[in-house]
Amino acid sequence: MPQPRLSALPLRLGTAAVGVPLVIGAVWLGQPWLDILVGVVALLGTAEAVRLGQGAGARPLAPLALAGSAGLVGSASLGHPFHPGAVSGLVLATLALLVVRRPPGNAVGDGAVTVASALYAGGLLSFALPLRALPLGREWLLFALLTTFAVDTSAYLIGSALGRRGLAPAISPGKTWEGTVGGLVGGVATALALKALLGLPLAWPLVVAFGMAMGVAAQVGDLAESLLKRSAGVKDAGRLLPGHGGVLDRLDSVVFVLPVVYYGVGWLGIRG
Structure with missing residues (x-):
């Protein structure tokens, strides 16, 4: 077609x-202009990814996805894209908040969309920063x-x-x-x-x-x-x-x- x-x-x-x-x-x-641009665009993209997840029926933790995206951009600006600390911190925080959220809902889907939104829009885009530093x-x-x-x-x-x-x-x-x-x-x-x-x-x-x-x-x-x-x-x-x-x-x-x-x-x- x-x-x-x-x-x-x-x-x-x-x-x-x-x-x-x-x-x-x-x-x-x-720096700092590229860092600022990447940070702003990453947050906008993460918000869109969260809305896509919501459209598919999930209830992602939107504030945490945005915070995780910002953390991934921040670690990348220091030369560490997809830093294990930033990624594991995002996963742990997501699971911890899902445990206490009421009603619990679909924890698998909600957690996956939360983490994936940050990794997709924030984590992948943040590779622009260490690439620029080469x-x-x-x-x-x-x-x-x-x-x-x-x-x-x-x-x-x-x-x-x-x-x-x-x-x-x-x-x-x-x-x-x-x-x-x-x-x-x-x-x-x-x-x-x-x-x-x-x-x-x-x-x-x-x-x-x-x-x-x-x-x-x-x-x-x-x-x-x-x-x-x-x-x-x-x-x-x-x-x-x-x-x-x-x-x-x-x-x-x-x-x-x-x-x-x-x-x-x-x-x-x-x-x-």
Whole structure:
């Protein structure tokens, strides 16, 4: 089935015209501006994730999810993404509060949504901070973000124009195989261009591998959020961003790509 129609493109571009310079400016300046931006966006995304859980019938502990998200961002700003102390503290606090909550309700579902909301919107997004702190961190973070945006845009445009065969109709009827391939091609092409523009110390074959990995991660992230929205019975995670929906609708791909780039750079031992 076809992707969303191109009639939404002007709204999407208008939102991007405001959001992209803000994001690039924060990435360029680094601390504390990037930390503040990531913290605010993480809280907004966590609130949306909590609402998705509520739409699916859960009763998550919203204040605790927000606090856990803030804690994960805080630990990441100190160079410790997904710090065991922050994660275990979130789990323990969730279980403790569920024990004393009345009526107890569905403790498994409520607890899972509480923890997952913080890890998904706060924990994954917070990888932007230690990635920025690496040698050439500004360039690596721009590489991750711009390539992800290229994957999303290429998939949207190609899918809208040429999409015929559904990728995952039960999850997201608008996603097509044509759009998926277009996203992968756009991701690799953008990664190759950014390697040259940003001066990244990465061999060309590895650039292609990074581009493919980011393209796959971005589109899996998109499908994952679509699955959550379908469970909640909603089209968009929120209404904050015209043409895009909510924060999660814009960052669903980014939060999957950031850990891929962070660990990829670390495992390869790349130094500026």
